[in-house]
Amino acid sequence: MDSFSNGHPEALPSEAKEENEHIIQTTKSLRRHMGLPEDPTEKPSSATPSSEKPIFWVEVAPPSTRGAKCRLDVCPANIMPGQYRIAVNPGCHSFRGHQSPDYYHVGCFEKIADFSQADFVDQVQPVTRNTWQFRNLNSSSVLDGNYLLDAGAERLTISWKKAVKKLINERDGVETKDDTSAAVRDLLDNAGSSTYVPQEIPGANAFEVRLLSSTLAPNESDGPEDTEEWNLFYEFQVVVDQKSLENRHSLDMTLFLWRDHVVLATSNNLTEKLKERKEEELTPKSIRAIKRLAVTPMPDIQGAFLRGL
Ligand SMILES: [Zn+2]
Incomplete structure (x- = not known):
């Protein structure tokens, strides 16, 4: 169940060396693909148009019999349906004008993408009801519930990106610009709390505000007397301080922890061991919160239809 590292402790030193070399080469080819110099200490060439930078989409792998091949060649496992994955779009391996995305396990992608640098973090986007059209997905497949992140993964991916970006700016002495209004910030941070x-x-889009106040709300409360309200970010956000930037697997860890708790809270088929963990780690309030946030918010089809009339 350890998705944080694909290390093979039993590997011979020469195999480990080969794997390492492969990761170095794939890292360089990703940097080239992004229009960055292979060597991070070199200055980027201004000749590369930034508009062509690929987006790193965080999404849920759709149904398929054998799953998708992970583009990190040393990774032995396919990406199975239902797993979170990264789709680099357009991919490195496009040819003859046909641009297909490259898929990676989140942890595998974090081995080659340096998320302690703004160039990489800026390209991360969650696939949601608001963004799927930019990912060039088939609308009927999306409306069947494929690709889109569940509410918890959506909020956690966005807050991961924001937290990492803030730490990078602090480190580099750059001011973090945030043009979010106080009312929106309040909705994003405090919805679900009894004090909200x-x-x-x-x-504001009424459909979106409704979602952010209900399905996507990060807090769960037992009412005004509740002094220990449940908070999604407090529970699952692993990016906290400058040291977090050294953690190459902070996004995978966040999503792994979230998914692990979704299974504990929602599965009717837990082993005895997992039942014990559920008993120890979850409360009726956290189970209620996780079940609510495990739902995938769908696009506002009715609204889009009405606007089109
Ligand atoms: Zn992989």
Whole structure:
């Protein structure tokens, strides 16, 4: 179950060396693909248009019999349906104008993408009801519930990106710009808490506000008397301080912990050992919260239809 490292402790030193060499080469080819110099200490050439940079989509692998091949060649496992994965779009391996994405396990991608650098973090996008059209996905497959992140993974991916970016800016002495209004910030941080008072958000999409106040709310409360409300970010966000930037697997860890708890909270088929863990680690309140956030918010088809009339 350890998805944080694909290390093979039993590997011979020469195999480990080969794997390492392969990761170095794949890292260089990803950097080239992004228009960055292979050597991170070199200055980027200004000749590369930044508009062509690939996006690193975080999504759920759709149904398929054998899963998708992970593009990290030394990775022995396919990416199975239902797993979180990274789709680099367009991929490195496009030819004759046909651009297909490259798929990676999240942990495998973190071996080659340096998320302690803004160039990489900036390219991360969650596949959600709001973004799927930019990922060039088949709409009927999306409407069948494929690819889109569940509410918890969506909120955690966005907050991971924000937290990592803030730490990078702090390290590099760059000011973090945030043009989010106080009312929106309040909704994003405090929805679900008994102390949250909804405020008017001028120009906001009512469908989106409704979702953020319900399915996507990060807090779960037992009411005004509750002094220990449950919070999604407190439970699962592993990026906390400058040292977190050295953790090459912080996104995989976050999503792994989240998925692990979703299984504990929602599965009717737990082994005795997992039942014990559920008993120890979860409360009725956390189970309620995780079940709510395990749902995938779907696109506003009705709204889109009405707007199109
Ligand atoms: Zn892999």
